[in-house]
Amino acid sequence: EIVLTQSPATLSLSPGERATLSCRASQSLGSYLAWYQQKPGQAPRLLIYDASNRATGVPARFSGSGSGTDFTLTISSLEPEDFAVYYCQQRNSWLTFGGGTKVEIK
């Protein structure tokens, strides 16, 4: 099973700041990585697929990069609605998720 390790576990930032979230895979994924956002009491929402492609309706401040085993989700300038938990997910071998990064208000 491919293990996805997300870091940091918690990121404390202020609105307007840049957020950089990491997802590291236990083996190469090519570009087969997605990112999701989950707010309390809600289902996850797809943000990014295939490492760098924004899903429909996702604001341009969200961007994804990386390939192989190291991936990054960047939020260029945090809006109040961006404080949430973010998960990465791989599709290279079965389907697994990372443990999540919580972006909280500082």
Add this chain to the structure above:
Amino acid sequence: QMQLQESGPGLVKPSETLSLTCTVSGGSISSGGYSWAWIRQPPGKGLGWIGSISYSGSTYDNPSLKSRVTISADTSKNQVSLKLTSVTAADTAVYYCARQPMFALGKDTFDIWGPGTMVTVSS
């Protein structure tokens, strides 16, 4: 606009079978190009894929669940169902159904989700 809605008992006894249904509206589950997945999230924890069924009826599930999973579809009702046998407290979670594109853009991601339903395993 497509919507998914999970339903089923909120409480299941240990060793029994958990049964959930996902009703899809705004589109047909057999129209092609999509699988339909079940994903769960224990309280305060992360997400775990349980299994999926394709538009043609092929199923595949997480090997870690050791053959406890059955996923089926009823095209006449536009529903997908999940059965999980021999449940324990470790199966307590919010259970989500989600649409999973099979081809091209967003392949094997989960692009539309239901709101989820909480299932507690307890005597």
